Amino acid sequence: MKHNNPSLQVTADQQIKMAESPIHKPGNGEVLLHIKCTGICGSDIHFWKTGAIGPLKVEGDCCLGHEASGIVLKVGEGVDELVVGDRVAVEPGVPCEKCWLCREGRYNLCEDVKFAGVYPYHGTLQRFKVHPAKWLHKIPDDVTYAEGALLEPLSVVLHGIRRAGLTLGRGAVICGAGPIGLIALLSSRASGAHPLVITDLEASRLAFAKKLVPECETYQVQRNLSAEENAKSIRKLFGDSEYGAPETVLECTGVESSIITGAFAVRRGGTVMVIGVGRPIVNNIPFMHLSLGEINLKFINRYTDTWPAGIAAVKGKLLDLKPLVSHVFPLEKAVDAMHICADLSQGSIKVQIVDEIDINPEDVE
Template sequence: MPDGGNAEIYDPRKILQDPAFKILKPGEKPSSEANIAAFYNPQHEIHIVEKPRLKPGPGQVLVHVRATGICGSDVHFWQHGRIGDSMIVTDECGSGHESAGEVIEVGPGVSQWKVGDRVAIEAGVPCSKPSCDYCRVGRYNACPDVVFFSTPPYHGTLTRFHLHPADWLHKLPDSVSFEEGSLCEPLAVALAGIERSGLRLGDSVVICGAGPIGLVSLLSARAAGAEPIVITDLFQSRLDFAKKLVPGVRTVLIPRGATPKDSAALIKEAAEGSVKLAIECTGVESSVHTAVHSAQFGGKVFIIGVGKNEQLFPFMHLSANEIDVSFQYRYANQYPKAIRLVAGGLINLKPLVTHRFTLEDAVAAFHVAADPTQGAIKVQIQD
């Protein structure tokens, strides 16, 4: 547990055992002041619950969450109950980690925040102890004792009132809306990838996958000066969206059933040659292979996407072409940069939100987010 003051409050069992916790029946209306949230469970059910509204302890802040985006991981935990071998839904678990809101109460010792402050919520809270090597050197995303809200067993931020350590909130300028503030979480993922990939001005790039992370990676790569940029997807509608989002981007519709080498040939044609950097945002094995075959000699494949536990790689092609492969786990030290880029107008996140729901309608929002035929890019829940 983190040293965020009253660390035991983050124990998920205490929420579930509190007398105020209850699962609402379909059609049951909560009061406008109830602390409601969207939870999933091992039976792959998604439902609205009422839970206690907690008082902030030392070093903590109570936030009225005003906007939360639904991430692909939220949908995956609901429908599949796990991501890998370490993140498994074993009980009722609150969803959501892309959030922004308003400070409504501060705990003892908190001086940097006051009631009414508008904040983005960084959902991963590491231990921050001097004895933790990863926290000490600033790579806190690797902290073994991190509490990442919405990753089982910790309950997420898709709730009306969320208790959070004061040190892990970020002030939103007046020019940045709650909606944009919540989108700073997926932007932080993309920015971490751009930073670690070593992308430089004028580098040729392919982005595999035009989902939300692919699209914020597209925005980030353009802001970083990549040229040309190619983006791929299986759905033409997403590629059309990418063209409107970043004029000048080159698009490739991946034919279903095409081999990775055939898909890579289409990318090379669009890019007028092999690319220096392939950013893979799907985690799908065939897409990873496509990224590998599209990269030039000495190029790099940077994998942001989350895929199945074990995959095959084209080993000898990577070896014979000196292609580096790197991976990313969440992010660290990206929120301030994300907020600056949005506030300064270098990255425009506003078009990404295609569907909006109230907190009371969060279950319907999840069904839209999980259905590709609905055409959603980013589904947001607002309160």
């Protein structure tokens, strides 16, 4: 039985399409995967709608997707840590492992990284994908493929929490109740930060957050108020004292006004950790407010060494990511899934694309 390889691709003129992709043989150190589940990320929508994220531009047809899990179908030479049938989560970035950043263990900053779903490197929204075994992580039998795919956005949050230095018993604000913000809320609770406040423009998303973490407080950002005025209202949820003000802000939108709000909401000596992806240039940052308050404004770029911790957290039931999956589509309907994800009126949280067919490895050429 011969299998085809349908894939979702974005084009240089900002279109999306289903196309047939080749099935590659795994080389030295590589395996061939059957991708079972891929989540749609905001960056996938961004590449489609704008054609670029900062300097990363779509210059030709490229298969999207990087939040993925799958099963090993074939192993190449030199692979001894994985065997056919292993269930794995995909770490989508493959760094050069030669530059000084890689040697320091900061491979997320490698300038020569080959990142799945970023042109010209094809992503996981296809049935079959070759990937280096080193950047695959076995998932336990009681961790689903859906959870395995959610380990990538969880990794983004884990890296942000590490760099922010989230503290047990200290307050935190999460800006944005999208998928990353909701995972940040769950992770902050599991890390012991308290009290927790999550903000958003949309009441429906805040209601979802409250259902997900009942002990959190929610704040609906008011468009008619300035960032400083919104920040003042957020601070009131933590009490009256400066000491009780939030020590950490996890900014999960990348929106300029939200970053500024976070800067005014955090206490002196605190940290604003920008996790969200925003415009290439952000203006109007309150420089002297940050300076006089010794407020740390920090950023992340993806993640390093987060999958083992993520897998342990999911397996150990420290946080339940499954409620975040609001829509599931078969691979053949991936274009429809992208449209649902891009339309805010549809109320999606995390849209996943699955391929549930069973494949005999011997049938794949």
